Amino acid sequence: MEGEAERPLATDTSVxxxxxxxVMAAPAIEVIDVEKRFGDLVAVGGVSFSVQPGExxxxxxxxxxxxxxxxxxxxTLALPTGGSARVAGFDVVKNPNEVRQKIxxxxxxxxxxxxxxxxxxxxxxxxxxxxxxxxxxxxxxxVLELVKLAxxxxxxxxxxxxxxxxxxxxxxxxxxxxxxxxxxxxxxxxDPQTRSLMWDDVMTLRREEGVTIFLTTHYMDEAEVAxxxxxxxxxxxxxxxxxxxxxxxIGADTxxxxxxxxxxxxxxxxxxxxxxxxxxxxxTVFTENGEGEVARLVELVGGGVRSVHxxxxxxxxxxxxxxxxxxxxxxxxxxxxxxxxxxxxxx
Amino acid sequence: MTDVINTNDNANPNGSNFSTxxxxxxxxxxxxxxxxxxxxxxIITSLSxxxxxxxxxxxxMSTLVGSTEGFDFKKFLFPGIVAMSVVSTAIxxxxxxxxxxxxxxxxxxxxxxxxxxxxxxxKTLGGASVAALQGxxxxxxxxxxxxxxxxxxxxxxxxxxLLMAIALTAFGVFVASRIERIEGFQVVxxxxxxxxxxxxxxxxxxxxxxxxxxxxxRVNPLTYxxxxxxxxxxxxxxxxxxxxxxxxxxVTIFGHVLPIWSEVSLVGIFFVVFFLxxxxxxxxxx
Ligand SMILES: Nc1ncnc2c1ncn2[C@@H]1O[C@H](COP(=O)(O)OP(=O)(O)O)[C@@H](O)[C@H]1O
Ligand SMILES: [Mg+2]
Numbered sequence: 001m002e003g004e005a006e007r008p009l010a011t012d013t014s015v016x017x018x019x020x021x022x023v024m025a026a027p028a029i030e031v032i033d034v035e036k037r038f039g040d041l042v043a044v045g046g047v048s049f050s051v052q053p054g055e056x057x058x059x060x061x062x063x064x065x066x067x068x069x070x071x072x073x074x075x076t077l078a079l080p081t082g083g084s085a086r087v088a089g090f091d092v093v094k095n096p097n098e099v100r101q102k103i104x105x106x107x108x109x110x111x112x113x114x115x116x117x118x119x120x121x122x123x124x125x126x127x128x129x130x131x132x133x134x135x136x137x138x139x140x141x142x143v144l145e146l147v148k149l150a151x152x153x154x155x156x157x158x159x160x161x162x163x164x165x166x167x168x169x170x171x172x173x174x175x176x177x178x179x180x181x182x183x184x185x186x187x188x189x190x191d192p193q194t195r196s197l198m199w200d201d202v203m204t205l206r207r208e209e210g211v212t213i214f215l216t217t218h219y220m221d222e223a224e225v226a227x228x229x230x231x232x233x234x235x236x237x238x239x240x241x242x243x244x245x246x247x248x249x250i251g252a253d254t255x256x257x258x259x260x261x262x263x264x265x266x267x268x269x270x271x272x273x274x275x276x277x278x279x280x281x282x283x284t285v286f287t288e289n290g291e292g293e294v295a296r297l298v299e300l301v302g303g304g305v306r307s308v309h310x311x312x313x314x315x316x317x318x319x320x321x322x323x324x325x326x327x328x329x330x331x332x333x334x335x336x337x338x339x340x341x342x343x344x345x346x347x
Numbered sequence: 348m349t350d351v352i353n354t355n356d357n358a359n360p361n362g363s364n365f366s367t368x369x370x371x372x373x374x375x376x377x378x379x380x381x382x383x384x385x386x387x388x389x390i391i392t393s394l395s396x397x398x399x400x401x402x403x404x405x406x407x408m409s410t411l412v413g414s415t416e417g418f419d420f421k422k423f424l425f426p427g428i429v430a431m432s433v434v435s436t437a438i439x440x441x442x443x444x445x446x447x448x449x450x451x452x453x454x455x456x457x458x459x460x461x462x463x464x465x466x467x468x469x470k471t472l473g474g475a476s477v478a479a480l481q482g483x484x485x486x487x488x489x490x491x492x493x494x495x496x497x498x499x500x501x502x503x504x505x506x507x508x509l510l511m512a513i514a515l516t517a518f519g520v521f522v523a524s525r526i527e528r529i530e531g532f533q534v535v536x537x538x539x540x541x542x543x544x545x546x547x548x549x550x551x552x553x554x555x556x557x558x559x560x561x562x563x564x565r566v567n568p569l570t571y572x573x574x575x576x577x578x579x580x581x582x583x584x585x586x587x588x589x590x591x592x593x594x595x596x597x598v599t600i601f602g603h604v605l606p607i608w609s610e611v612s613l614v615g616i617f618f619v620v621f622f623l624x625x626x627x628x629x630x631x632x633x
Contacts, residue, residue, distance in 0.1 A: 075458055100460035111451035115382050127374040128459035130367040172455075 028053045028088060028180050028212035029074065035082035036069050036235075043069040045235035046083065051212060051228075053179070056203075058226035059216040060315065066235040067216035068108055071184050074214070075105050088179040101129070104173030104211070108184040110165055114158040118149060118168050121157060122175055129176035143171035146208070147201045163194030167201055174205050181205070183215040187222060199225055220315035229315070231322055238322040243315065250313040250321050253290030255297060257283045260304035268300050371461045372469040379440060379473025393439070393481060397432040401425065401488065404550070418590035421492050426577040426596075427549035429504070430511065433482035434569065437512040438540055440474030441519020445532045448523075463630045467520055467622065474516035479508040500583040504576065510611065511572040514618035521621045524628030547573045554595040565600060568617045571610040574598045578607055 029051040036044040044066040051057040059067045072078035074087055076096035085092045088102035112121050122140045131139055144150045147167035157165060166186060173181050183202070187195040203225065206213055215226065223229045223243065230240040239246060258281065259265040266278045274297075275286040287293050290310040298305050320326055383389065405421040405428075412420045447453035456466055483505055489496050522539075526532050546560075547569035556564065564570050577596040586594075597604045 077454070077458060097460050100458055105458055107451060107454055109451045111455040113378070113382075113447075113452045114450070115385055116378065120378075120381065124374055124378060125455070125459075127370045128367075128456070128461050130370075130460070 026053070026089060027051060027086075028055070029057070029086070029214060031070075031074070031083070031085045033083035034070065034073060034080045034085050036066070036073060036078065037081045042235050044073070044080075047230075047232070047235070047237050048083075049230055049237065049240060051180075051214060053212050054206075054210055055228065056206060056213045056215070056226045058223040058229045059214070059232050060218070060220065060223040060229050060319070061216075061232035062218050065218075065232045067218075067232060068184055069235075070232075071105075071182050071214070071216065074099075075103055075182055076100055101176075102179045104176065104178035104181040106166075106169045106173045106181070106183045106186050108188065110169065112157045112165055112169060112172075114160075114165075115156065117154050117156055118144065118160070119153040121168065122153075122172055125172050125175050131176050139175060139177075143175050146174070146204060147171040148197075161194075163190050163198065166190060166194075167198060170198070170201060170205070174209065174211065177209060178211060180212045180214060183213065185216055185218070187217070187219070195222075220319065223315055231319060233323045239318070246315065246318045247313045248288075250317045252286045252288055253313070254311045255285040255287060255290045255294065256307075256309040256311070257285065257297060257301065258306040258308075259283065259301055260306065265301045265304065269297060272296075272300055368462055368465045371459075371465040372472065375456070375466055375469025376473040376476065379443075379470065379477060382443070383440075383477045390481075393432070393436050394484065396435070397428045397485060398488075400431065400550075401428045401492070405492070415590040415593050416587035418584075418586055418594065420594070422494055422584070423552065423577075423594040424550065425489065425492050425494050426580040427547075427573060429482050429485045429508070430547075430573040430576050431544055431549045432485055433478045433508050433512050434515050434544060434572070435540070436481040437474050437478035437515035438519040438536070440477050441470070441516045441523055442532050442536075443474075444470065444520055444523035445526055445529050448527070457629065464626045467517070467625045467629060470520055471513055471516045471622065471625075474519065475509055475512035478512035478516065479505060482508040482512070494580065495584055497583050500579060503579040507572075507576045507579065507611075510614055510618075511576070514572065514614050514621070517618050517622040517625055521625035521628055524625055543567055543569045546570070548577075548598070549573045552593070552595045553598055565598070568613065570598060571605075571613040571617075574605075575607050575610050575614075 027050040029049075031050065032048050033046045034044060034048070035042070035046045047066075047070065049057075059065075059070065061067055069078065073080045074085055074092060076092050076099050079093060087099045090098040090102065092099050113124070116124070119140060122143065123136065126136045126140065140153070141150065144153050147170055149164060149168055149171065152160070152164065157168065160168065170181075170183070170186065173183075186202070187198055190198065199222070202213065202215075205211060215222075217223055226243065228240065228242055229246060230237045231246075232238070239249075241249075252275075256279075257265060262278060262281075262283050265283050266276060269276045269283065269285060274293075277284045277286075285293070285297060290312065294308055294310065298308065316326065401421070401424060405424045408424075409420045414420075444453060447456070457463075483501075486496060486501065486504065522535055523532065526535065546563050546567045548564055549569075553561070553564050553570070553574075574596065581591070581596045598610065599605070
């Protein structure tokens with residue numbers, strides 16, 4: 001994104017909105033000191049951020065961090081107890097109807113009518129969002145196509161798998177061409193393959209319809225599809241930046257080399273000025289830019305290199321760094337490096 | 348938790364708001380009909396209960412009560428059972444809001460850029476259509492009971508069924524809007540709906556009751572929904588005076604017979620009050 005380089009590391013969130021407002025005009029989402037209390041419990045404790053049109057913005061945090069509460073405020077289902085927020089240019093407290101017109105939503109829990117068919121669910125949505133009748137059919141076909149459910153339109157939703165239902169919800173969220181699409185933990189409970197399909201769908205939508213995406217997740221790898229990530233913990237944003245820069249805060253990449261002669265390799269690499277360690281069966285090099293240095297390292301070692309493995313710091317490391325805790329995983333849910341693989345393909 | 352009424356329930360900014368609201372009402376209504384049509388077991392179970400009442404209670408009590416100049420208890424019971432079936436179908440349609448809450452679809456509706464009142468109107472009309480349909484199907488049994496149907500009577504009955512159904516669906520939507528869990532609704536039904544049905548005069552004449560029962564039936568709004576239905580049915584039959592006295596279709600308060608228009612107006616007021624409360628109930632933001 002343009003302007004990324006000049007922007008300071010926005011870990012001090014109280015200055016971020018002002019700075020960004022000067023840099024770019026008319027943010028898609030602008031949140032200033034939003035707070036939500038339930039009695040004594042502070043669910044969201046004064047968060048500020050803004051999201052630019054076309055950006056993919058992720059809220060990353062463990063269960064109970066305040067992600068859904070923030071989304072509920074932004075989509076006008078809940079009132080903030082403090083602060084203000086604008087979505088698509090409209091105040092969420094004063095102009096809820098205008099906001100609703102401009103947003104698409106995929107809630108954390110499923111919100112389809114499973115006694116209706118996929119098309120009936122979409123038609124219901126199209127009517128309530130005032131999609132003109134002459135575009136309705138065309139638009140329904142298009143979104144079904146986008147999420148690869150075109151041949152299932154006349155099936156009851158009760159016959160759908162979890163992943164299909166989720167994709168249908170995303171299609172529905174996009175049906176009325178919203179300016180901002182909110183996705184609250186969209187891949188929860190899905191298997192890795194379905195998740196990767198789903199992210200493909202989401203990013204296709206973003207590319208083809210230019211929608212701004214605000215997503216929440218407690219999966220580190222999924223947050224990496226975002227242009228920027230806000231790490232949220234106990235209702236506070238503890239860090240906010242691009243995935244790369246957040247990882248850069250943690251420090252160096254590591255490059256593992258397996259060579260025919262580790263002792264000799266260790267010596268030449270060290271002599272070239274790298275920080276390097278010798279393990280049992282490999283030599284490990286610490287460097288700012290692991291991928292960029294691979295060619296040079298191989299050249300230094302000569303013909304004896306058997307394998308090279310670059311490890312970049314993950315957002316798990318980032319979360320641990322900012323909160324002092326590991327992000328909790330849902331027991332029994334496996335997750336792979338799918339989000340990252342996706343990021344590599346499309347960014 | 349602070350519940351605030353959403354005072355910004357104003358028009359959508361696209362100008363064509365009236366037609367969007369109208370289409371929303373039709374769509375919500377249509378959804379109720381589609382769901383009803385797909386749910387065969389619901390149709391069968393909601394017909395079987397009144398049938399059970401009509402035949403078991405009707406024949407059982409008829410032998411005990413006997414007939415007066417050829418007019419028996421079954422004929423008295425019939426309009427009451429039709430009303431009961433309309434009322435319970437209407438209320439059970441309204442509870443689907445609780446299911447919608449449980450299964451999330453309510454949020455899909457509440458976040459849409461439409462007035463809450465359009466959603467409630469659509470839901471109320473949908474529930475009412477289904478309930479009136481159910482009650483009208485019951486009319487098929489009239490010849491079996493010996494109740495004579497005329498075209499005018501059928502029209503009057505359908506009109507009264509619709510009024511009753513709209514009022515009770517609005518009431519049900521109001522209750523459902525204040526209830527978070529399905530268990531809560533079942534409690535309300537056991538403690539409110541069933542007593543209301545049994546104290547409405549659907550199953551027994553309202554004359555000559557002990558004072559406490561007399562008072563309870565007169566404060567029960569359902570009484571004023573059931574009575575007009577029975578009055579129009581009786582008006583189309585040859586009810587001998589002795590039978591009319593014994594199986595009274597009238598509601599009396601302090602010895603005065605209430606005219607049918609006042610009963611119908613009471614049901615109308617009941618509808619307006621609970622409709623407004625239902626809209627308010629669904630307009631709350633956390
Ligand atoms: N309606 C509510 N009433 C009381 N507390 C709530 C309510 N909704 C959420 N909370 C609390 O607010 C905190 C944040 O919840 P939530 O926003 O759902 O977290 P997340 O989506 O990040 O998992 C949690 O401690 C949760 O228990
Ligand atoms: Mg959540």
